[in-house]
Amino acid sequence: MRPFVLLLAGLLVSPMALAQYRCVENGKTIFSDRPCAAEVEPTAPTGNHPKVVGDAGNAAYSTPNGDWRGQVQFQASQMSQPVAGAHAVIQAVLAIDPQGKITGSSPENGCKFVGIAGPGMAPTILNIDVTLSRCRYPGFNRRLHGSFALYPAQKYAQLWIYAHPVDLLRPGQSFEIKGTLRR
Numbered sequence: 001m002r003p004f005v006l007l008l009a010g011l012l013v014s015p016m017a018l019a020q021y022r023c024v025e026n027g028k029t030i031f032s033d034r035p036c037a038a039e040v041e042p043t044a045p046t047g048n049h050p051k052v053v054g055d056a057g058n059a060a061y062s063t064p065n066g067d068w069r070g071q072v073q074f075q076a077s078q079m080s081q082p083v084a085g086a087h088a089v090i091q092a093v094l095a096i097d098p099q100g101k102i103t104g105s106s107p108e109n110g111c112k113f114v115g116i117a118g119p120g121m122a123p124t125i126l127n128i129d130v131t132l133s134r135c136r137y138p139g140f141n142r143r144l145h146g147s148f149a150l151y152p153a154q155k156y157a158q159l160w161i162y163a164h165p166v167d168l169l170r171p172g173q174s175f176e177i178k179g180t181l182r183r
Contacts, residue, residue, distance in 0.1 A: 060155075060183045061150065061151075061152040061155050061156075061183065062152060063150075064096055064117070064124070064126050064148055064150045064157065065096050065097060065098050066095070066096065066183065067093065067094070067095050067183070068093070068094045068095070068096070068157055068159075068181035068182065068183065069091065069092070069093050069094075069181060069182060069183075070091070070092065070156075070179050070180050070181035070182055071089055071090065071091060071092075071179055071180070072089070072090065072091075072092040072106065072159060072177055072178065072179030072181075073087075073088070073089045073176075073177070073178055073179055074086060074087065074088045074089075074090070074106075074109065074111075074137070074140060074176075074177050075087055075175070075176045075177075076137070076139050076140070076173070076174065076175050076176075077172075077173070077174050078170065078172055078173055079171070079172035080172065083139070085137060086137045086139060086140070086175075088108070088109050088137075090106050090108040090109055091106065091107075091108060092104060092105070092106040092111075092113075092179065092181075093105055093106075094113060094159065094181060096117050096126070096148070100116050100117045100118060100126075101114075101115075101116060101117075102114065102115045102116060102117050102128065102130055104130075109135055109136050109137065109140075110134045110135055110136045111132050111133070111134060111135040111136075111140060112132065112133050112134045113130050113131075113132055114130065114131055114133075115128065115129050115130030115131055116128075116129050116130075117129075117148060120147060120149075124149060124150040124151070124152065125147055125148070125149045125150070126147065126148040126149075126150075127145075127146075127147060128144075128145065128146050128147055128148050128159070128161055129143070129144075129145050130143070130144055130161060131143045131144075132144065139173070139175060140175060140177075142163055142165065142175065143163065144161040144162055144163045144175065144177065145161060145162065145163070146159070146160045146161035146162055146177075147159075147160055147161075155182065155183075156180050156181065156182050157180070157181045157182070158178070158179075158180055158181075159177070159178060159179050159180075159181055160176075160177075160178040161176070161177050161178070162174065162175060162176045162177070163175045163176075
């Protein structure tokens with residue numbers, strides 16, 4: 001009987017755990033992984049909103065969608081040893097559109113980001129899957145996974161993406177990009 005209760009509790013909680021948006025439609029509360037119908041702007045340009053910084057209502061930090069900027073650290077290691085030529089702390093720009101497309105760059109090291117964001121375990125956390133290209137350090141030209149966590153009260157977001165590829169010619173490689181981003 002106890003496993004049934006746990007299963008039932010898990011099923012009741014799971015839609016809310018996977019939902020990113022809480023919408024009210026026709027008087028009913030609906031949890032969804034898509035923006036509410038009232039929030040969607042069909043003619044608005046993508047990846048450019050919100051850009052308000054320091055507003056009294058803190059609206060700029062109410063959603064992960066929009067443009068983000070900040071210092072990020074690029075690190076690579078081989079057999080748990082840092083690779084000196086890969087390490088950099090540089091300015092990066094990241095845009096997340098309402099449909100989840102991610103674009104961005106870090107001009108100082110040439111990297112271009114493109115990928116997708118999906119709902120995480122909480123409405124303020126996104127799962128990130130991005131591919132980097134054109135990086136001056138060739139090891140970063142790859143697919144990385146991780147998270148984008150929004151902290152509205154503190155007015156910042158935390159980016160953390162990584163890759164641990166299986167390569168028999170170069171075992172023990174790892175790549176990591178992390179940093180704090182703001183509007």
